[in-house]
Amino acid sequence: MVKLGRTIKLRLYLDTIQAGEFLAMTQEYQRLANIVSQWVFDHDFPLSWLKINNHLYKKFRQESALNSQMVQSVFRTVVARYKTVQEQMKQHAYRYKATDNKWIQIPRDLTWLEKPIYFRRPQADLVRQSNYSFVNGMTQISITTLGKRTKLAFTNKGFEDYFQGDWKLGTGKLVHNQGKWFLHIGITKDITDFDKGNSPQIVGIDRGVRFLATAYDHLGKTTFFDGQKILLRRKKFLENRRRLQSKGSKSAKKKLKQLAQRENRWMADVNHRLAKTLVALYGSHTVFVLEDLTNVTFNTEDLPKSSRNSHRSWAFFQLEAFLTYKAQAVQSAVVKVSPAYTSQRCPKCGLIVKTNRHHDTHEYWCVQCQYRCNDDRLGAMNIEMLGHEWLSGVKRPKIQKLTTTG
Known part of the structure; x- marks a missing residue:
């Protein structure tokens, strides 16, 4: 058996008070994540949730309004980000051309980082049941904020089938994008593995x-x-990008970023x-x-x-x-x-x-x-x-x- 993974993205509908509570909670989560990232960077990258927990848990519980489960989620979030960067650095070695014109490759690890990873956006990873749960016959979702829980409506349009059958819901990531709130939930399902012995x-x-x-x-x-x-459309993207780059204005740079996001999508x-x-x-x-x-x-x-x-x-x-x-x-x-x-x-x-x-x-x-x-x-x-x-x-x-x- 092998685990099949997916991510479902639920749109959340908040009132003004709830939006303020969510923003305060995700900003606090972001603040603690950057403190943990600095600590990891300063202590030779101990990528162990347990080690970080032993050194920082009590301090955070005394200073922060985040509950116990969310503080530990902060530790896991930071460790996961560093492990991702570590794997990326392994896959892309440092290359340079020697005096004999031969390319030399040097493996890279986290010690090549010049500064700690910085979490730029407010965010929060929510553990199912502990930090989020579905209530009132799956018509609402209950989410932990600073010191309390709040209930709100959501839509799972396009993902209805994943709430049925053998799919298991895991940790959710709270995302704020262009004034809208989403909960991205990782889900898994056990399926039969590929068998190459049966003449594929x-x-x-x-x-x-x-x-x-x-x-x-x-x-x-x-x-x-x-x-x-596809080539023709990419050519149009390239032409628009060059036109905006030639202007160099603040508004042009903003449009360049939007253009890049649209092209990536x-x-x-x-x-x-x-x-x-x-x-x-x-x-x-x-x-x-x-x-x-x-x-x-x-x-x-x-x-x-x-x-x-x-x-x-x-x-x-x-x-x-x-x-x-x-x-x-x-x-x-x-x-x-x-x-x-x-x-x-x-x-x-x-x-x-x-x-x-x-x-x-x-x-x-x-x-x-x-x-x-x-x-x-x-x-x-x-x-x-x-x-x-x-x-x-x-x-x-x-x-x-x-x-x-x-």
């Missing part, structure tokens, strides 16, 4: 910009997901819909094979200037994350393989020659066996081939370079 189908997926995804399945069928409309929606379509198309018991793009720098020299920005900044990792959890929900899996030579290897004779791929015509043409096909399809074919190697027991499938078949 394998689908190789090549991610790109001209085609957002090119999928090649075990039957030899290729499905292209066109990205031309749009990109997330595109990736959500693409991941949902892939899972619906291939169904359960499928191995979706992707290239592992961690620490990969995209070469855009062969691309036209109008496409370089989109290629560098498209959210490839976001699509991977969305596909991973959507596949898990239907007992499928996402596997990552090495990207080395996936766009250069001939699937017929195995020859690897970089110049066989022609970016101007988006075609692959093998000089040895004369095999020709679309270059995005070729990448998906090679990725699908590596998926079969993973299924046969190879832990890290990778194409070995072959320059001639002899």
Whole structure:
């Protein structure tokens, strides 16, 4: 069994008094979180809730109006944030070019931080039953504020199904955004894990910009997901961004921030819909094979200037994350393989020659066996081939370079 996770977002409806109570409570939570963050930074990053609790709990209980459970939630919130940053630093090592023009990578950890993590927004993590609960036949929600609890109305539009069945509600995060209040609740459900011993189908997926995804399945069928409309809209975003940047005024900077948020929401929606379509198309018991793009720098020299920005900044990792959890929900899996030579290897004779791929015509043409096909399809074919190697027991499938078949 494996736990499937989701987040539901409930809109809360507060009166003026309740809004003031919520703001005071979340500001106090934010204040304590920054004190804890400073303490963690000053004491060599002890990421243990118990250690922080032993040193700061009594002090906070004497000084703060937050109840016992919420003080301990503050500790967990800070620890979780530092662990997230720690993992991000592990994944992105410090890189520099040495005198011999070789790239050197140095692992990073929390000691690289120059200052403690700062919590910029008022917030609060609420434990179910202790800090929030549903009352009056699920028509209201009761939430702890400073020294008391208050009841208010909410809407769960779009999330009704998650309040039924086997979903378990966990900690909720109180969020204040553009004058509105929301409660984001993490929920989990136990589902049957993916079983690779039962002959799953394998689908190789090549991610790109001209085609957002090119999928090649075990039957030899290729499905292209066109990205031309996406490119045009991204170009408009880029033009608007450059226009605002050239002004440099305070209002322009504000509009730049709003534009970035709107673009991010749009990109997330595109990736959500693409991941949902892939899972619906291939169904359960499928191995979706992707290239592992961690620490990969995209070469855009062969691309036209109008496409370089989109290629560098498209959210490839976001699509991977969305596909991973959507596949898990239907007992499928996402596997990552090495990207080395996936766009250069001939699937017929195995020859690897970089110049066989022609970016101007988006075609692959093998000089040895004369095999020709679309270059995005070729990448998906090679990725699908590596998926079969993973299924046969190879832990890290990778194409070995072959320059001639002899």
